[in-house]
Amino acid sequence: MDILSGLWFGLGVALQPTNIGFCFIGSLLGTLIGVLPGVGPVATIALLLPITFGLPATSAIIMLAGIFYGAQYGGSTTAILIKLPGETSSVVTTLDGYAMAQQGRGGAALATAALGSFFAGTVATLFIAVAGPLLTSIALSFSSAEYFALMVLGLIASVVLAHGSVPKAIAMIFVGLAIGLVGTDVNSGELRYAFDIQELSDGVGFVPVVLGLFGVSEVIRNLETADWRTARISPITRLWLTREDFRQAAPAALRGTMLGSFLGVLPGGGAALASFASYGLEKKLARDPSRFGKGAIEGVAGPESANNAAAQTSFIPLLTLGLPTNAVMALMVGALIIQGIQPGPLMMERQPDLFWGLVASMWVGNIMLLVINLPLVGIWVRLLKVPYDLLYPAILVFSAIGVFSLNNSAFDVYVTIVFALVGYLLIKLDCEPVPLVLGFVLGPLMEEHLRRAMLLSRGDPLVFVNRPISLGLLAVAAVLLLAIVLPAFRNRRREMFQE
Amino acid sequence: MKPILLLAPLVAAALAAPALPAAAKFPEKPIRLVVGFPPAGATDILARVVAAKVGEMQKWEIVVDNKPGAAGNVGADIVAKAPADGHTWMLTQIATHGIVPSLYKKLPFDSVKDFAGVTQLVGVPNVISACKGFPAETIADVVRIAKEKPGTVTFASSGNGTSLHMSGQLLKVLAGIDIVHVPYRGAGPALNDCLGGNISLIVNNFPETVAHVQAGTLKPLAVTTTERAPQYPNVPTMREAGVAGYEVSAWFGIVVPAKTPKDVVEAIYAAVRQALDQPDVKARLADLGGTVVGSRPEAFETFYKSEIAKWKPVVESSGAQIE
Numbered sequence: 065m066d067i068l069s070g071l072w073f074g075l076g077v078a079l080q081p082t083n084i085g086f087c088f089i090g091s092l093l094g095t096l097i098g099v100l101p102g103v104g105p106v107a108t109i110a111l112l113l114p115i116t117f118g119l120p121a122t123s124a125i126i127m128l129a130g131i132f133y134g135a136q137y138g139g140s141t142t143a144i145l146i147k148l149p150g151e152t153s154s155v156v157t158t159l160d161g162y163a164m165a166q167q168g169r170g171g172a173a174l175a176t177a178a179l180g181s182f183f184a185g186t187v188a189t190l191f192i193a194v195a196g197p198l199l200t201s202i203a204l205s206f207s208s209a210e211y212f213a214l215m216v217l218g219l220i221a222s223v224v225l226a227h228g229s230v231p232k233a234i235a236m237i238f239v240g241l242a243i244g245l246v247g248t249d250v251n252s253g254e255l256r257y258a259f260d261i262q263e264l265s266d267g268v269g270f271v272p273v274v275l276g277l278f279g280v281s282e283v284i285r286n287l288e289t290a291d292w293r294t295a296r297i298s299p300i301t302r303l304w305l306t307r308e309d310f311r312q313a314a315p316a317a318l319r320g321t322m323l324g325s326f327l328g329v330l331p332g333g334g335a336a337l338a339s340f341a342s343y344g345l346e347k348k349l350a351r352d353p354s355r356f357g358k359g360a361i362e363g364v365a366g367p368e369s370a371n372n373a374a375a376q377t378s379f380i381p382l383l384t385l386g387l388p389t390n391a392v393m394a395l396m397v398g399a400l401i402i403q404g405i406q407p408g409p410l411m412m413e414r415q416p417d418l419f420w421g422l423v424a425s426m427w428v429g430n431i432m433l434l435v436i437n438l439p440l441v442g443i444w445v446r447l448l449k450v451p452y453d454l455l456y457p458a459i460l461v462f463s464a465i466g467v468f469s470l471n472n473s474a475f476d477v478y479v480t481i482v483f484a485l486v487g488y489l490l491i492k493l494d495c496e497p498v499p500l501v502l503g504f505v506l507g508p509l510m511e512e513h514l515r516r517a518m519l520l521s522r523g524d525p526l527v528f529v530n531r532p533i534s535l536g537l538l539a540v541a542a543v544l545l546l547a548i549v550l551p552a553f554r555n556r557r558r559e560m561f562q563e
Numbered sequence: 564m565k566p567i568l569l570l571a572p573l574v575a576a577a578l579a580a581p582a583l584p585a586a587a588k589f590p591e592k593p594i595r596l597v598v599g600f601p602p603a604g605a606t607d608i609l610a611r612v613v614a615a616k617v618g619e620m621q622k623w624e625i626v627v628d629n630k631p632g633a634a635g636n637v638g639a640d641i642v643a644k645a646p647a648d649g650h651t652w653m654l655t656q657i658a659t660h661g662i663v664p665s666l667y668k669k670l671p672f673d674s675v676k677d678f679a680g681v682t683q684l685v686g687v688p689n690v691i692s693a694c695k696g697f698p699a700e701t702i703a704d705v706v707r708i709a710k711e712k713p714g715t716v717t718f719a720s721s722g723n724g725t726s727l728h729m730s731g732q733l734l735k736v737l738a739g740i741d742i743v744h745v746p747y748r749g750a751g752p753a754l755n756d757c758l759g760g761n762i763s764l765i766v767n768n769f770p771e772t773v774a775h776v777q778a779g780t781l782k783p784l785a786v787t788t789t790e791r792a793p794q795y796p797n798v799p800t801m802r803e804a805g806v807a808g809y810e811v812s813a814w815f816g817i818v819v820p821a822k823t824p825k826d827v828v829e830a831i832y833a834a835v836r837q838a839l840d841q842p843d844v845k846a847r848l849a850d851l852g853g854t855v856v857g858s859r860p861e862a863f864e865t866f867y868k869s870e871i872a873k874w875k876p877v878v879e880s881s882g883a884q885i886e
Contacts, residue, residue, distance in 0.1 A: 110602040110629065114611060204759040248633070250748055253666070253723035253885045255633075262640065262671070265633040331755050385758065386774050388751040391601075397751075398603020401770060402611070404850060408774020512748070519745055520717065520761055 067193050074420030078428050083126055086119075087425050090127035091432045094134020095440075098141070101148050101279060101459075102271055102466015105135040109395045113402070121403040122418050126425040128399060132392050133185065133375045133426070137433045140177040140368055141444055145170055146459055148279030150466075152270065153371030155501050156339040158278055160356060160363030167359050170448065171303035174441040176361055177368040178434055179305075180317040184369035185430035187321050188328070188376035192383070192423050199329045199377065200384040206330055208517035209527050213537035214330075215510040218337045220541045221344040222502040223548055230548070233499045236490075240503025243268055250512050251519070263475040272467050272479035273504065277497045279463055280480060281487025283456050303442055309361050316346050316362035320369030328374030331381055331389040336505050342370035376426055383419055385409055589649055589827050593624040596817075597653045599638025601631040605687070605768050605851065609815050610654040612847050613684060616838040623834070634724060635659045636670065643672035647820040649827035652681070656815045657726045661870035665878040666724045667885050674871065678818040680863035681831050684839065685853030686812035688786040689730045690772045691718075691801075692765050694757035695780070702785050702804035705764065706738050713741035718764040719753040722746055724883050727766040729874060730787050730811045732881040737806050744881075757781070768813060769852030787811040792852060814856070814870075816863055828860050 077083060097103045109128050116124035136153060143154035144161035157177065164173040191199065206214075219237060226233030246257040247267030258264035305313065320342040327338040346366040347356045356363050381387040386408035388394040400407045405415060412419045448455075467476045490497055521527035528534045596614050600606045607629060614625040630638040639659045645651035653659075655678075664674045691702070699705045709716045720727035723746045735742050745762060747753040750771050757765040758780055765781070769792065775781035776795065785804045786792045788811070801809040817835060819828060838844055839857040848855055858866065878884065 113602055114627075117611075117615070204755065207756055207759055207761040250746055251723065253634075253746075253883060255885070262633060262637055265637070266631075331752060381755075385754075385780075387755050387758070388749075394601075394749065394751060395603045398608060401603075401851075402608055406770075406774035406777070409778035409780055410774065516745060516747075519743070520756075522714065522743075 070416070070420045071193055071424060073416065074422075074424030077122060077417050077421030078126070078424035082120075083123055083421065083425060084428065086123045086127040087130050087429050088432055090130020091134040091429050092436060094131040094136075095138040095433065095436055097131070098135035098138020098150060100466055101142055101150050101275055101463045103469055104151060104271065105132045106391050106395065107470060108135075109392060109399075113395065113399055116399050117402060121400065121405055121415075122421045124399060124403065125396065125418065125422055126429075128396060129379070129422060129426065130429045130432075133372065133429065134433055136372045136375045137178065137181050137437050140181075140364075141174060141440075142279075144173045144177065144364070145444060145448060146279065146455075147282040148459065148463065149274055150271070151371075152274075152336045152501075152505060153339045153367070153374075155274060155278070155498065156343045156367040157364055159343070159498065160358075160360050163357060163359040164361070164364065165448075169359065171441055171445050172305050172309055172361070173364050174444065175303070175305055175438065176309070176313050176364050178437040178441070180313065180320065180365045180369040181372035182430050182434040183317050184321040184324060184373040185376055185433075186427060188325050188373040189423060189426045189430070191325050191377060192380055192426070196380050196384050199326075199380050202326075203329045203331060203381055203387075204385075205533065207531075208513040208520060209531050209534040210537065211330070212510060212513040212517055213528060213534040213541070214337070215506045215513065217537050217541040217544070218341065218506055219502065219510070220544050220548075222340060222499050222506075224344045224348055224544070226496060226499055228494060228496060232495050236495055236497070236499040237503035240500035240505075241507035243273070243500075244504045244507035245511075247508070251515055261475075263471075263473055267508065268479060268504075269470065269476050270505070271470060272476045273483045274501060275463050275467060276480040276483030276485075277487040277490075277501070279459065280484035281491060283459055284484065284488045285491055286452065286456065303445065305361075313361045313365035316342075316366040317369040319345060319349075320366035321373045324370030324373030325377045327370070328377035329380050329389070331387060336509075338370040338374035339367035340502055342366040379422070379426075382407060383411060383422070386411065589830055590623055592650055593626050594649075595628050595645075595651050596625055597628050597630055597638045597642050597651065599630055599632070599635030599653070599659065602629050605770060605813075606635075606654055606656055606815065608851065609684065609848070609853070612844065613654075613817075613835065613838060616841060616844050617834050620838055620841075621834045634663065634722065636663065636667075636672075639663075639674070640671045642818070642820060643677035645820050647822035647824075649819060649823050649831060651820060652831070653678070653818050654684075654815060655818045655867075657811075657813050657870065658724070660816070660818070660867040661814075662724060662726060662729055662874045662878060664871050665875040666883060675868060677821050679821050679823055679828060680860050680867060681817040681819055681828055682835050682839075682860065683814055683816040683856040683858045683863045683866060684835070685848050685851075685855055686788065686814045687852045687854075688769050688788040688792050689727055689811055689813050690767050690769055690783050690792075690795075690798075691730065691734070691785050691787065692757075692767065692772065692776075692781040692783045694719075694760060694762050694765055696760040697763040699763075699784065700782075702734075702799075702801065702806060705742075705784065706740055706805070709738075709740035709742050714743060716740075716742045716763045717745050718742055718766055719745050719747055719757055719762045720766050721750040721753055722748065724878075724885070726811060726813045727768070728883065729877055729881070730766050731764070732883075733809060733811060733877055734801070734806060736877060736880055737809055770850075773852075787813075790854070793849070794852065815853075816867070832860055 097108050139151040139154040140157045142148040143157040144165050147158045147162040149155045149158050161173045323342050324338040346362040347353050378389040381389050382393045388397050397407050467480050598607050598610045610627050618625045635658050642653040660674050693699045718731040756762050783798045785799050785801045836857050839855050
């Protein structure tokens, strides 16, 4: 069936009372677990899988999907208000979002995140319906060489993310790369740098690292100030956006949506890049880049739109080819198999109610999430009026519970503590943690793709330039590198001439 | 109120205790079925189907506990060290009680000594398929191409040391050809490269292939078991395709800690066997490509000991051993 009739049919399925109910439950649950530090959509969906046995397939998938993209909405809340990111996607939001909160514009930041996510979700849903097969064919033309080039581009672009000194940012990237090395090597199965600790066999956990590095270390830093007992995190002045805010945020949201929609389709690491790439892009395009890191609203609008768009389009390979792009999609595959449905290329024809119903329910879900999240802005913001000596123990306890609940393992809590100390050290040394996180996330992926590309090309390093997409990405990376380095040269030359 | 009266409920409970019936029969508390893999994988789905049926028929409470990590080793270690009272089971498979003992030079548990077998649940075929653009219609074609151009034929698997990797390795050893193993983190990325035409062959668990074979995006060349898969009547077995002596069945079974009393093992076996005989369970497992086995505890132990012995030379020849 063609797109318009498909969407109409899908709306009919999605607007059935049971499906609306499940969509609401999923979205609400997703928002709540997005707000709670540590617990994420993967753990929640895994917990709810047995319940889906008894539910009809379409309703079950609608609910699980709602949890997934709902978590993207909720995750930005703690990132903005207390610098505690729960997901990869909200790490970048802590930069300008938290800065905005400290200036009393927390309400505006939260509203921007919600509106940007809604816009991105709507557009991305349209993409799925209209351009699904096209985007899938792009995803298929990406092999390891292209992924490697993309990751290189991502790492070089991350230097753009750095506010302070560039050498320090590069050092942070390398520290992140080193930490990312811990774990099992995919090609040989060997355990690296795990020192025989079984819990490290799958690498250092992302959530403990990020919670420690950002959230807990921020708590330590706040406790240093003399009046921490009675201080509030921020005086709140506005809950909504000014016209000026809208004017700045809207184009950023649009660009973020485009970037996120494209990157979300790429299996194996595309979506992780989305928010980082959007932040870097906004900073590069801004008339006054020094505003970033101090509360530039584009730094919230762009990444939030990008990560929500990526969350929606990451469904595309699942729906068109039966290929999971990330851990949540892999769980969806399992949920479908349990229902007796085989996700694959024929799903659009064989189960049109599931396919179109899911697509339509994403749009319904995004509306619901906007309705849920906007009023909540007022409540969250009021939470910040709690005196800090009551707030910070709550933050620590919830973080510990969240981290522990990931694998029922106390080891993860120890990792959080270690990285909290590392994060505090970085604050004192005036080094930024975001490049570290980027190195930590992209490093292992880069290595895996580099080695696999070499394995597939039988040791021929020219494979990266022979393949057009890879060549293109590397060329952009080279240009970006020059753009970063040349101004420094120009300045040095000017100094030398003046002498 | 006099403080002493606050003790009254405590005294009442203490007096009532002997009147409560003593719980002497198995099981006394909820049973934990440990799965060493993340949720929604083949092992996990099978565990949930079996646990649900046994729980329903015996009125036992069975909880599936996912303890992923190190290809099932984290879960195995937990069960090896669990109390041997019959309340901790493990859903084991060809990896933990077949390949892993030869794959890792150092393990925190011993697959033979630390466990007692209960029953083999199912055997599931693996499928070797040709990817987009690879000009092979049969296994014989693959062998021919590999002999003409050694080192150019690649096969993808979802991980180093998995039964999928070993299925490809067994083909390499028995047919004497030089094919290159390309490991991925999971089936999704492997399928992605396969559909994109970057890999020659892919080895999959049976359930992963069904949708793609139906859609024509994967061309199954052979199944690895000795019997053809009912869902693919036209796909030959590896033996029929010309590789003599080839047999790989991705099997799953239940084990308990070694010192579990024999009568408890018998009780568990009886319950699971009863569940496996139900037509709806057979149908669900057949959907996943599984042929129900339901062997007795001793037969299962003999079986997996023979599997461990069988895979030792194959693992060693692959050079995949891990320190």
